[in-house]
Amino acid sequence: MTQEKWGQLRTNLLKSIGQNNFKTWIEPLEFSTLEEGVAVFRVPSSFIGNYVGQNFSDLILHELSNAGEIVQRLQFEVANSTARPTRAEAELQGAGPSQHAQASMSEPATPDAVEALQAAPLDPRFTFDSFVVGKPNELAHAAARRVGEGGVVTFNPLVLYGGVGLGKTHLMHAIAWDLRVRKPELNVLYLSAEQFMYRFVQALRERKMMDFKHIFRSVDVLMVDDVQFIAGKDSTQEEFFHTFNALVDQNKQIIISADRAPGEIKDLEDRVKSRLQCGLVVDLHPTDYELRLGILQNKVQQQRATYPDLRINDGVLEFLAQRISTNVRVLEGALTRLFAFASLVGREIDMDLTQDCLADVLRASDRKITVEEIQRKVSDHYNIRISDIVGPKRVRAYARPRQVAMYLCKQLTSRSLPEIGRRFGGRDHTTVMHGVKKIEELKVTDGQIAEDLEMLRRALEA
Numbered sequence: 001m002t003q004e005k006w007g008q009l010r011t012n013l014l015k016s017i018g019q020n021n022f023k024t025w026i027e028p029l030e031f032s033t034l035e036e037g038v039a040v041f042r043v044p045s046s047f048i049g050n051y052v053g054q055n056f057s058d059l060i061l062h063e064l065s066n067a068g069e070i071v072q073r074l075q076f077e078v079a080n081s082t083a084r085p086t087r088a089e090a091e092l093q094g095a096g097p098s099q100h101a102q103a104s105m106s107e108p109a110t111p112d113a114v115e116a117l118q119a120a121p122l123d124p125r126f127t128f129d130s131f132v133v134g135k136p137n138e139l140a141h142a143a144a145r146r147v148g149e150g151g152v153v154t155f156n157p158l159v160l161y162g163g164v165g166l167g168k169t170h171l172m173h174a175i176a177w178d179l180r181v182r183k184p185e186l187n188v189l190y191l192s193a194e195q196f197m198y199r200f201v202q203a204l205r206e207r208k209m210m211d212f213k214h215i216f217r218s219v220d221v222l223m224v225d226d227v228q229f230i231a232g233k234d235s236t237q238e239e240f241f242h243t244f245n246a247l248v249d250q251n252k253q254i255i256i257s258a259d260r261a262p263g264e265i266k267d268l269e270d271r272v273k274s275r276l277q278c279g280l281v282v283d284l285h286p287t288d289y290e291l292r293l294g295i296l297q298n299k300v301q302q303q304r305a306t307y308p309d310l311r312i313n314d315g316v317l318e319f320l321a322q323r324i325s326t327n328v329r330v331l332e333g334a335l336t337r338l339f340a341f342a343s344l345v346g347r348e349i350d351m352d353l354t355q356d357c358l359a360d361v362l363r364a365s366d367r368k369i370t371v372e373e374i375q376r377k378v379s380d381h382y383n384i385r386i387s388d389i390v391g392p393k394r395v396r397a398y399a400r401p402r403q404v405a406m407y408l409c410k411q412l413t414s415r416s417l418p419e420i421g422r423r424f425g426g427r428d429h430t431t432v433m434h435g436v437k438k439i440e441e442l443k444v445t446d447g448q449i450a451e452d453l454e455m456l457r458r459a460l461e462a
């Protein structure tokens, strides 16, 4: 392909993506070579290369093929490779106390890692379709959906906060995907606060602050994930604050996530906090049993694509939803492992296989609900004494609560039947088994028992 031909193609691109996008992203591209189906472009920074690769490569490939070029792939090369960071910048990178678990886990990146981190691709799995809505996340989901419509900016910024693995990043990507479909003309930029910092440091180093400001002030929708990362990093916070204000002034949508409420992020400047609090702040609560079960069912459907023949027994998902903590990432990982393991050993997924395969995960996320705790809650609930539950009396008024307690011990602890028996006044394991069976039957036929179990389980897991 000749330079002239690329020049013509650029005109077409200008028409389809608009002046703003064109100036920011396409104009800086310099066509280099086209060999063996790979079109190489020189770009001023890997950030631009990554961004163009993510957002415009289909379009560029399409234009190229319309022009009769045979191209499978685009490649972006940074025009002049960047220098090592100066000491001041290195200090900046490591600046600030990293009191948050996540922040302290990330090592100061090497220049190469910095390059690789410039812009995060959107995860194709993180869409609204694949997001399971439940009580703990319904508000966050509704707000994200609204922003994803790309209508008038009503709350700015939208702040999503909550613990690790509760779906913040998923929702942000989902917004970006939605906007891409509904409002392709909008310039949507998603990045982590960490990437924001690296971009900023790089711009300082390369003396390209003008470009940096230009890029960040020309986006229509800015999403910054895990903003707690910039706490204590003063110059980055300052730049973030200015970027933020400039965009809000232009009525551009901003979406932020954090691992806790803005007011509770230590070492985040007050002015940044108060900016964040000006918008709509919604939290993702820890998942509850129903949501975890819903997510597992959803993921099983997805696994079917890979393992169409694998069978999963009744009760396994319920067991996992009960036993694995609130972090959805852990839950997903467990299920993926289970399917892979079952397919390797060629067995169906039953309780035994689950216990074998996930022993470590189950141990780690053991809620540590104790037999004593269950006995106490059950006796409170039925208004009897613990001594009646573990004692020898067989009257229905004690026997039924006793069976309920045994059932809950079986479900919520990792104790074996004989162990449970011992803690119920030295009863035999067959007695425990009988009790558990009885409650399993009643759960289906007796609405009151089902309700009692549900209430007790919630109380114990809370």
Ligand code: ADP
Binding pocket: 125, 126, 130, 131, 132, 133, 137, 162, 163, 164, 165, 166, 167, 168, 169, 170, 171, 295, 328, 329, 332
């Ligand atoms: P966070 O950013 O809050 O730490 P993520 O968005 O990365 O969490 O979510 C962790 C994993 O859990 C992802 O794979 C995500 O798809 C999944 N996940 C979280 N919440 C849900 C949900 N409600 N429905 C489906 N998947 C979810």
Ligand code: MG
Binding pocket: 168, 169, 170, 225, 226
């Ligand atoms: Mg995240």
